[in-house]
Amino acid sequence: MARMTYLQAITDGLREEMRADERVLLLGEDIGAFGGAFKATVGLQEEFGSDRVQDTPIAEAAIIGTSVGAAIAGLRPVCEMQFSDFVACGFDQLVNVAGKIHYRTGLAAPMVVRLPTGGGFGGGPFHSQNPEAWFMHAPGLKVVAPSTPEDAKGMLIGAIRDPNPVCFLEHKNLYRRVKGDVPEGTYATPFEARIARPGRDLTIVAYGAMVHAALTVAEQLAPEADVEVLDLRSLVPLDEQAILESVSRTSKVLIVDEANETCAAGAQVAALIAEQAFDQLDGPIRRIATPDAPIPFSPTLEPAVLPTPDRILEAARELLAY
Amino acid sequence: MARMTYLQAITDGLREEMRADERVLLLGEDIGAFGGAFKATVGLQEEFGSDRVQDTPIAEAAIIGTSVGAAIAGLRPVCEMQFSDFVACGFDQLVNVAGKIHYRTGLAAPMVVRLPTGGGFGGGPFHSQNPEAWFMHAPGLKVVAPSTPEDAKGMLIGAIRDPNPVCFLEHKNLYRRVKGDVPEGTYATPFEARIARPGRDLTIVAYGAMVHAALTVAEQLAPEADVEVLDLRSLVPLDEQAILESVSRTSKVLIVDEANETCAAGAQVAALIAEQAFDQLDGPIRRIATPDAPIPFSPTLEPAVLPTPDRILEAARELLAY
Amino acid sequence: MSTATRTRRRPEAAPKAETADDAPVDLLTAADHAALHELMLLTRAVEERGVRLYKQGKIPGSFYDGRGQEAIAVGATYALAADDVVCSPLIRDLGAHLVRGTDLVEVFRHYLGRENRLSRGREGNIHFGDRRLGVVGPVSMLPDMMVVAVGVAMAFRIRGEQRCALSFFGDGATSRGDWHEAMNWASVRRDPVVFVCENNQLAYSTPTSRQFRVRPAERAAAYAMPAEIVDGNDVTAVFDAVRRARERALDGGGPTLVEAESMRMHGHGAHDDASYVTPELLAAWADRDPLAAHAPIAVAHGVDPEALLRMVTERVDAAVAEALSSPMPDPAGATDDVFCVGEPQGLGAGDAPWSGFATAAIADRRQAA
Amino acid sequence: MSTATRTRRRPEAAPKAETADDAPVDLLTAADHAALHELMLLTRAVEERGVRLYKQGKIPGSFYDGRGQEAIAVGATYALAADDVVCSPLIRDLGAHLVRGTDLVEVFRHYLGRENRLSRGREGNIHFGDRRLGVVGPVSMLPDMMVVAVGVAMAFRIRGEQRCALSFFGDGATSRGDWHEAMNWASVRRDPVVFVCENNQLAYSTPTSRQFRVRPAERAAAYAMPAEIVDGNDVTAVFDAVRRARERALDGGGPTLVEAESMRMHGHGAHDDASYVTPELLAAWADRDPLAAHAPIAVAHGVDPEALLRMVTERVDAAVAEALSSPMPDPAGATDDVFCVGEPQGLGAGDAPWSGFATAAIADRRQAA
Numbered sequence A, B: 001m002a003r004m005t006y007l008q009a010i011t012d013g014l015r016e017e018m019r020a021d022e023r024v025l026l027l028g029e030d031i032g033a034f035g036g037a038f039k040a041t042v043g044l045q046e047e048f049g050s051d052r053v054q055d056t057p058i059a060e061a062a063i064i065g066t067s068v069g070a071a072i073a074g075l076r077p078v079c080e081m082q083f084s085d086f087v088a089c090g091f092d093q094l095v096n097v098a099g100k101i102h103y104r105t106g107l108a109a110p111m112v113v114r115l116p117t118g119g120g121f122g123g124g125p126f127h128s129q130n131p132e133a134w135f136m137h138a139p140g141l142k143v144v145a146p147s148t149p150e151d152a153k154g155m156l157i158g159a160i161r162d163p164n165p166v167c168f169l170e171h172k173n174l175y176r177r178v179k180g181d182v183p184e185g186t187y188a189t190p191f192e193a194r195i196a197r198p199g200r201d202l203t204i205v206a207y208g209a210m211v212h213a214a215l216t217v218a219e220q221l222a223p224e225a226d227v228e229v230l231d232l233r234s235l236v237p238l239d240e241q242a243i244l245e246s247v248s249r250t251s252k253v254l255i256v257d258e259a260n261e262t263c264a265a266g267a268q269v270a271a272l273i274a275e276q277a278f279d280q281l282d283g284p285i286r287r288i289a290t291p292d293a294p295i296p297f298s299p300t301l302e303p304a305v306l307p308t309p310d311r312i313l314e315a316a317r318e319l320l321a322y
Numbered sequence C, D: 001m002s003t004a005t006r007t008r009r010r011p012e013a014a015p016k017a018e019t020a021d022d023a024p025v026d027l028l029t030a031a032d033h034a035a036l037h038e039l040m041l042l043t044r045a046v047e048e049r050g051v052r053l054y055k056q057g058k059i060p061g062s063f064y065d066g067r068g069q070e071a072i073a074v075g076a077t078y079a080l081a082a083d084d085v086v087c088s089p090l091i092r093d094l095g096a097h098l099v100r101g102t103d104l105v106e107v108f109r110h111y112l113g114r115e116n117r118l119s120r121g122r123e124g125n126i127h128f129g130d131r132r133l134g135v136v137g138p139v140s141m142l143p144d145m146m147v148v149a150v151g152v153a154m155a156f157r158i159r160g161e162q163r164c165a166l167s168f169f170g171d172g173a174t175s176r177g178d179w180h181e182a183m184n185w186a187s188v189r190r191d192p193v194v195f196v197c198e199n200n201q202l203a204y205s206t207p208t209s210r211q212f213r214v215r216p217a218e219r220a221a222a223y224a225m226p227a228e229i230v231d232g233n234d235v236t237a238v239f240d241a242v243r244r245a246r247e248r249a250l251d252g253g254g255p256t257l258v259e260a261e262s263m264r265m266h267g268h269g270a271h272d273d274a275s276y277v278t279p280e281l282l283a284a285w286a287d288r289d290p291l292a293a294h295a296p297i298a299v300a301h302g303v304d305p306e307a308l309l310r311m312v313t314e315r316v317d318a319a320v321a322e323a324l325s326s327p328m329p330d331p332a333g334a335t336d337d338v339f340c341v342g343e344p345q346g347l348g349a350g351d352a353p354w355s356g357f358a359t360a361a362i363a364d365r366r367q368a369a
């Protein structure tokens, strides 16, 4: 065990799996000598050379599309979008080529698309997006979003070993803010939900950075209520059983999602519960998400749209009092 | 009033609005002399010339992006994706450029992207998709999906007159199958829901082609139950009031959606009801959608994934008996 | 990249011909001409039958054929070694599948939406590829598969393998951004990929004049990529251009663009009567029919085209009969395999009928002895 | 397109110079040189202050500047008429905004995330554009705005207006598909657009050698597009190339690509120390500083650069002071204006300081009289 930031855990996961499996290679803009915009790949080109750690042209469609090609030819590409926002430029290759290749042809595209997501640091409309729902709505793609350094490493390795294309959401706001113990060597964390904090009175469902906001709120509420925080970790596959079990224990649920509200991951979780656990509910299914607006830049505007612990706390209190 | 197919109503709407407003121009692959893959623009290049009805290169990003440019320069472009599936190739321009320009800069992009959607005719994975949820999850885009010829014409004209980018979903399976009376001249149908059939026992929420499936089921159930069919018509803006009012009248709701299930429009509607109308519900919120798979080609496989009247009927019966 | 490995795949009998002036015909034996002719006949026969089955309502969805362009896919794919990869044949490229040895019954089962090993009924028309034969099925979005082919080639290059990827695209597809990204990336990295542009004068109803101002082969210069224009109705010319491009790719010379000039003799799909094409233009191109053009060469090599046609027709008849009696896919499996479970299944080796490879194998064995 | 309309915008004093050899300097008066020098000084002063404010933690998010490239945006935009449109200036192109007359206080308010008319605090760093001055704010996704510029130009062409669109892009951005789609579309349609490539040797940390094998200006031939390479550190050269490209666009000659060669003298953003650039390379380019290069020319035209600098510094000081005392945006408006309600507000006319336009206006009036 070593204490690491979330970002260090990602670098460590890449390094360890590249040592363990020579099929693994990295592609992305400025990921080589520069080590990537967020320094997630620092030192890797030095260790593994420029064929396995490739600086690419600014060409997101080609980054994703050549990864599909390399994957069907037997490699295990891990490509980085410099910011997850730019994945829109390679959307078609991801959704139509990577996502459907196995169903259509029997080939498989074992590849990972690393997506630095989320807001909270004045990134504005094009450096703060959370694109996961687009990919949840595209059959054939797995979508995972770890919230801790241990899971970041384990799920990244799990994603590399998965025989399918995996969208790996790494929230930028966790990179240096969150630290934790991380096992040495390689290990694959299963794509399942995790009870981040057990409780009996209310379930807060969250993933990625919002898990930490939810935990903060749960602590704040501790004197008055016993709040469970369910960290989804994986959005596709979605751990429906864990969600339904938690709701059946607590009877009340609040879903927190940093993405824009409409058709977000949280909408899917709410729809699931409303269909499958209706009988167990003792109150409406509450959601907190970013309203349907681009993420504004200004320090007074950005926190007005992002789900803050305050907004979560208020909704949780209302629900507990229901 | 003239009796027209859904497709003829679209052509009529384009023609009438082009006559009424010289700023309107059409862009798309093979839409000129050929009249478009589905013949929606037949005769228009003849009448309006090749500047106002433009055959474009195969370049979806440019079709959408130049439409944004033309729109901010004062024109009213209506562009056609040959099949809605190809909008993935212009995704970034639509989501990042068109959708965010007003919020960010104060400019506006009054433009329409016509999207021939949906399955049911052996089109396979790349000619059957329903992409609306992607755009519902992208702030700044309106999304409409008429189900009748009258609405197709009126909402298309409304979309052209709207000062925002509008994704106009025209279900291919309605083109020649659905006929109806269509008013002459120009008229703009508001982006609001419509009660396609009033009822007291159960609400079926649907849009586009699924409205017709829902109406079929409602007729089949008429001897045993009084089913309301709510035709959403507009997904963004979503007519939340109409949805909540209908549910409060019937207390039971079944949401039908041809798109892949996860994070679909139906998920958003379900989440809305579960949050805002929980008290009014007398049963779980049921959903019927296409499971999360590409749309298969074979005549035995395609109907196994698409929501059929039979599947809807079964779910409706279960819910009525709840 | 060791010289030994390279030599293994270069036929001893084939002197390195770097320009179009070298006589390509020398590289093709009588057996090659028989095979080429048969493959083109077979392509046409399968497509003719497909159109008929579509018009009879037996093939669901849509149907596309490559009438008049048979020489391109056949000639280009004929230049590939067994473990090269075709990524991907497009709607005019049935011939590529046939060269690689794709089972005819499976092709018709696929067209008909029956249970089959190529697509399991999940895909239709020309969207298939037998991965066991090193063929990657295409997507509709043009020309996405060029980018994927570059990725396949990148894998070959990185692993130091003497293999290349072959990718087809139409004139119209060159307008899309992915075309540029593929061209640029392959060139910067010197990936071993051969791009074959089928310039058939049209993109659906739109003539090339409304698609671009500079023809694709000339645009290759913008990527420092070697390019060549060949008569796409001359199967030996296409073969030879791709053969040389493949040599260059295996020699570390990177990608090549081969622009094969031809004409789409049918509508865009079976639903399209192509009334936007003048009868004169079609007639002029009919005189250059690739099968008719190759027939005298085949005859000169002792081939009997009539006999071949009879044989081909019989094969097609038998395949159609068998396919028509095959079961439809089980609806219960409609949502299976969205995700891969377990070890991915990769790309296998296809048929490589060109005699040059056999010669090389013999030379290899001789050298090893 | 009537000749009269065309003449109106072509300055009488400006003989049509079709090659780079013609002396562009003749077209620039002493007042022009003073303005160009001032605009470059202003660009640098604003950016220097921006970097400082960023490092002081007063500017949130990130900060980008165009140190060493001031001549490109200033020179290019200086060639525009009032109702031409800049779509869009990029992260190195503050000068384009300044030429068009963008209010300095608003620029600093924008940087600082204060309430402002450019972005209302919804956007940061160099993502803004004053639509009232005919400037379209850029998106991050490179080079999406080239495609949008083509659409703007298309509207001008269709309406028969004598206007053009000007679009900037970096060397690195040429690798993306949208670059190709924009180049091809504009060329096929002969849309009146001027593309200015800022070849500053780098895309973030990546040198051009890893982005492409053929430099952008040479690639224009693939689109039958006229192109020219200019010294991007010579403001008069940039001005003149764009002036001629604009003439061509208004004459119906379609798009032109101007590749301005320069060097990014700072890191990619204020967070980046650019340790991947050798000090020697930076030193060599420092000797070609665009401000230093223009200073003697300005002086020869009677300009006092020192005085200008003092004036510019005062303006910047005052603007910063005012901006710093401006209120932050009201959080209550954070989700306003996602949709436009009512009549869209369009693009206005910007400053067009080049004396050539004034001369033309005078000539016009004379002709009308």
Ligand SMILES: Cc1ncc(C[n+]2csc(CCOP(=O)(O)OP(=O)(O)O)c2C)c(N)n1
Pocket (backbone or CB within 6 Å): B029, B058, B059, B060, B082, B086, B089, C091, C092, C140, C141, C142, C143, C169, C170, C171, C172, C173, C174, C176, C198, C200, C202, C203, C204, C264, C268
């Ligand atoms: C990205 C994309 N847009 C639109 C289409 C619809 N479409 C299918 S084939 C075709 C014409 C293709 O022309 P070309 O590339 O010349 O190939 P050809 O059909 O002539 O062989 C079009 C527009 C598509 N398949 N992909």
Ligand SMILES: Cc1ncc(C[n+]2csc(CCOP(=O)(O)OP(=O)(O)O)c2C)c(N)n1
Pocket (backbone or CB within 6 Å): A029, A058, A059, A060, A082, A086, A089, D091, D092, D140, D141, D142, D143, D169, D170, D171, D172, D173, D174, D176, D198, D200, D202, D203, D204, D264, D268
């Ligand atoms: C599509 C896209 N991918 C990635 C980025 C991230 N990014 C911002 S600037 C930049 C480098 C751009 O290089 P160049 O085009 O040469 O412009 P320069 O910064 O040198 O002016 C990158 C990769 C982006 N903005 N857009």
Ligand SMILES: [Mg+2]
Pocket (backbone or CB within 6 Å): C170, C171, C172, C198, C199, C200, C201, C202, C203, C204
């Ligand atoms: Mg073609």
Ligand SMILES: [Mg+2]
Pocket (backbone or CB within 6 Å): D170, D171, D172, D198, D199, D200, D201, D202, D203, D204
């Ligand atoms: Mg650059």
